[in-house]
Amino acid sequence: MLQDRINGLARQVPVWAVWLLGLVPAVWTFYLGLTGGLGAEPIKALERELGEVALQLVILGLCITPLRRYLGVNLIRFRRAVGLLAFTYVSLHLLVWLVLDVQIWAQIWADILKRPYVTVGFTAFLMMIPLALTSNDLSLRRLGPRWRVLHRLTYAVAILAAVHFIWLSKGFQIEPLVYLAVILALLGLRWRPMRQSRRV
């Protein structure tokens, strides 16, 4: 079976390798920005790349449960690393926005409060903080069943992140809508089994 072979391969991959691979885009993009490889306006390019990778990692994290449930592919071992990588990218995205992009503190606060797409993005970041803080074995043990409830915040984070992308895009653009559609589809896959299990 194909999934057995995938599962066998996945067991041989150490989690630190996922971390290493996951950090490559951040380091590479920053290097490009420093050396002129991101074009005439490297700040926006870096900011956008970090944000997009963060969104992709959130989506990757949401794929892990349906992959196991529907296809028998078990990547659960990497889920924590994927989630924490997503948080890392969102933090870097925010940091680039604060330090390199907006720069002016008064304007940063005005933007967070007055610009809806910033408010939405910033809210998603705040919601990820408790998730990142509890992504360890100790918290998992201490929180017990509450851990799963808390980590359902991921669903809201994913939707807010996609809305953030749609809202900041000018005109009618396809790409951010595709992200939202993928996220809604992945959440839809969870919805049915959850209701079924309640009925059983």
Place this chain on the structure above:
Amino acid sequence: MAHRWKNTLSLKDVTPESAFLNRRQLIAGAAAGVGLSLGGPRARAETQADTLTPNDWDDITTYNNYYEFGTDKGDPARNARTLTVSPWSVTIDGLVDRPGAYDFDEIMAKMTIEERLYRFRCVEAWSMVVPWNGFELADLLDLAGVQSAAKYVAFETVLRPDEMPGVRYPVLDWPYVEGLRLDEALHPLTIMATGIYGRDIPNQNGAPLRLVVPWKYGFKSIKSVVRITLTDKEPPTSWNKANAREYGFYSNVNPEVNHPRWSQASERQIGGGLFSARVPTLMFNGYGDEVAGLYAGMDLKKNF
């Protein structure tokens, strides 16, 4: 024409393109320039153009918004080579004495090409300085003879789905259209640009001719113009049609009127790299002395 705008700088004042190949050399050159100007005539210090340093060719021609070729800033430079810009003609119609299709080469034969070193401020809060070549729009309109009933000028960009991959998507309601009030159109700062750095204007920058209105946000400066219509009614404009709350008809650069989704108080000058600082945005993009009179008595917060 009431008065012609006098450009105090010409191409010989523009830092040569080759100097930009080495940024250190550029900085050294700028320092030398400051030293020289201390002993130079005082009159030049009064003009805003005096402090402008043009962006280099690569910045100007690889960082573009031309959604007909894609929404990424690099898409126009990648995709716009497919646009056929010769032969080209501009239809001038509506309230004019001599309506018709005006051939681009014939227009060029009649126009005097000048250099204009202008600030260019995008509504997305970035800016460049561009050494345009072109002629005043007023001179082009003179060819057709503007009738006294005309109050506005409408512009239209070419629409060629075969040559423009971006128009497959309804990002905007194609073709791109823009408009000016007649007095704005006739203002001596308003030009039709046909070149940059003395070369033909590249396709991604709006070849073969595009409007440049330096005191308005960049999207007003419509590219690759194929039709100019004189009317007595305010014409529809593309971004206003897409989102009237965010993009007004006037769209004058104004640091006090924020775009709902981002502040317009400051801007980033393209070309400063990863650690470039923001600078305050100037009212009318620094052209207030020349154009503020056009809007005397108007509430610019309402007419944004």
